[in-house]
Amino acid sequence: MELENLKSELKSQLDTGLKFARSLDSEAQFEIFLYFMNRSNLKILEGIVEANDGIISGNAVKVAKKTSDNKFRVSFTSSSGSDLERIKKNIQECYSTNRSLTVENKRFQSFCYPKNEGKEGILSDELLAITPSDLVPCSQLIINEAKAIDERIKTVGTSMILETGGFAIGNTNGVLGASRLTEFTCDIKIQAMEGNDRKDTYKSVHSRKKIPELEGFGAETGRHTIQLLGGKRLNETMFIPTIWDNEAAACYIRASLGQSSSGLYVVEGLSPLADKIGDRIANPAFTLIDDGQLPTASTTHSCDAEGYPQGTHIFVENGVLKTFLFNSYYSAIFGTDPTGNCSRRGAGIFPSSLPYEQVPSIDISTLRVKPGSKNKNEDDLISDIDGRALYVCSMPMGIFHSQVSTGEFSAVASEVFLVENGEIITPLKSASIAGNFYTGLQKIIEIGGNVQWTPFGVETPSLIIDGLSIVV
Amino acid sequence: MIDKLQNAVSLGEELGASFVEARKDHLILRTLERMNDVWKDIVIRTRSGVGITCYYKGASGYAFTASNDQNDIQDATKQAYKLAKATAPAVKLKLDFDSFPPVKSGKTKKADFLIKKHPSSQDLDSKIDLVNRVVDQAREYGKNISNIKGRYGELYGQKILTNSDQSIIDWEFEVIDLTCTVTSKTEEGNLVYGFSHFGGTRGFEIFNTSEYSPEVIGKRAANNAKEQLDAKACPAGRFRGLTENNLTGVLAHESFGHLSEADFVAMGASPLTNKIGEQLGTECVTIIDSGVPDIKQYGGLWVPYDDQGIQGNETIIVEKGILKHYLHNRGTANYLNQEPTGNSRALHFGFYPIPRMTNTYFLPGDLTEEEALELLGTGVYAIQTSGGQVRGDGNFVFKAKRGYWVDKGEKQYPLREVSLSGNILDLLSKVEGATKDLELVSGYFGGCGKSDQYPLPVGDGGPKLVFSEVTFGGKA
16 A cells, blocks of 8 residues: 555545444444554664564454443454455454443443544655665664774664554544554664673654654764763662753653543543642643644644544643543543544553554643743753752653552662762762652752653653652 | 465575574454443454564564465565565674474464363353452452452464474463452542452463452452552662562563573673673572463463474573573574573564563572561562563662561551662572462563563562562652
């Protein structure tokens, strides 16, 4: 299937599928989701080469059938492949499963209703023309650059992924939407050694448009890795300010507000923010937007995974909680409109490799933290520190293993430095950082101006947070 | 289907591949979820597809298709060969391997010795009944309940493989799981939670036993949440520690198992590289990975073959503190002069197999729980887990869902969620003792993540372990 024709071809199959569904039962509600994605991956890890290529395709069907007491029985089935034969077989299976159900979803009211579509993100012809073997020189450039930085860099690995494809969604309420994606992602993983001391780092870049400029990427990551060698253990327990670089800050936001903003957790009584609309939940300088129409983001589509247009929503404004994120199911229960945040990416932080198998739920599009008014970069934030602080780089381990409901977290940063009176004094072996996410949001004491893309679905500047408990 | 896979192997060889593997998965996944009084979607997934690996001059190319059509499988074979050939000039570390005598499983091999009532033979209502009983029981025993979630999940189906060894392997993967999560609200308005589950390769009859009935699972989750209402934050710092069996399993898996996966070792990225024969832990530390443990007695997941056609067996990774073996695919085993271990696993047909764990666990010792508490003296007794993570430098973290502060061998008060962290090479030298009770845990929900292959069902476990010092993240 060519990308140019993908939308019309998937929509045509959807249309046929929905007609078939109506022929089975004109009163039941049907929803059909089709997914078709070319995925190529090249990994070069210390000279081990693995290449992978194929089409991830599948279909999902949802049936809601009203019972005599006006409640709905709801079933969901998915199957690999998106050809018409499999779609029809799956529709039949979902309908047959629904007929055998003896339990109702008391809250279900209806699938989504049609609205004008939003915009797709950037689509690239350049990425369409690339094959996995074309990526070999790019990988070798990064690897050679990193290795040349310092002989203590012992292992370097790259993983490049190309994805081109899209999805279509339709239902018996008249929704018929489709959206496409072209994306290139490159990860680098470096390990440096000195004696028995090892440090490893991981960085990522992406683009929907082209293979980005990769010169300097390996060298910069290599230099950062070398800086972490010789980390000290201080044997101290303390409360000091923590400077979270872009990636670490993105993890903090994703693990906390990225989940508790979901209408699912709000409605089910699992979000600590459930009754806090209108309350100040963060420093007044903190504003957070969920942007489903950012052209460069991989999550940007003309419609969400149930066919509702993706949009832009102010979630926290000047520290005050403004709204939650919804799909049609939970918005109806909550008594509001959907926000275009229906997702089939699965329950984890990183998307499922088989999105068509995932039951429609709620997820962020791209969370964007508004930069601080003083437009400080990371060096400024560090040099402003009076006394001691901890400078946390990249994803702290365990931060995504926290419970949404409690807000309590306890994570371990491996890429971490001690800062004293405005200067980085020494790398540390590791730092255990614990606290409550929501208390921490109140104690943001500085927001940088250095907004950056991160692989965690959050664009954010660096943040300084006070009051967290540290063991180093 | 096997003839189509055999044709793919022949085609790959004709094209010039030094070795070809062709596999087909046809798996059924079902989940049922009830949250409070609302039944969520009843979910059935059919996951079916073919994957082909071609090896050429040390490179591997992998291509896949969701189609069963002969032509599509042949196209995937050509693409796999093309990828391997095109990327071969970049290979510097060749993971070639020799042929083995063919493995023949016979007609679809099943875990009949573990499963009397197969989940496919049970109607939907009986599974709905399980979840209803879990939720109802949790409601009866819980306090200040904000949310109750009951879930049942099952995954089963056929895995077929053939390769250039002319092996023909056909077996059925199966795992079931019943879980309960109770969220309660403290008087201050904070949310706390309790969890309980049972899962693994077992038949539906397991839920009729007094140990793993829905009533036991629901009540345990409710009681855990209730206890958390009065729990305190764990103090931050370095203390003596005691890990409960489930948490010990995550330690075996996260903090040690991943580093023993031989792809990391082959490229020099694991701190266990070149350490075979070295004393890494105390004499109390013996760590095993086995695809075929005694599941009837201890629990776990049945993995009799890996995705390269190697039979599952027991690998002693560490014996009495000494590093003995890594976990391999065929290429890393050959490169590191060890035997393949049956650990080459793929998440599904869309991925090529890589070294992964099966059931990873510490062997038990000779202490009772009371003796372990006495040996702990003063410190943290950490219980249950919500997972963990390790980095290539050996730094790890794993989460305990709850625990107790222990003073002079006596439990003093319950603790909330806490993280345990450290460096694996330090930690194993701090194990002072192990209890005599071995438990393995597995399940449908959750699983292991490596690279972008998540969540792969695994098992892990062990006894309770006493540590002389662990870093706990908590309240300073």
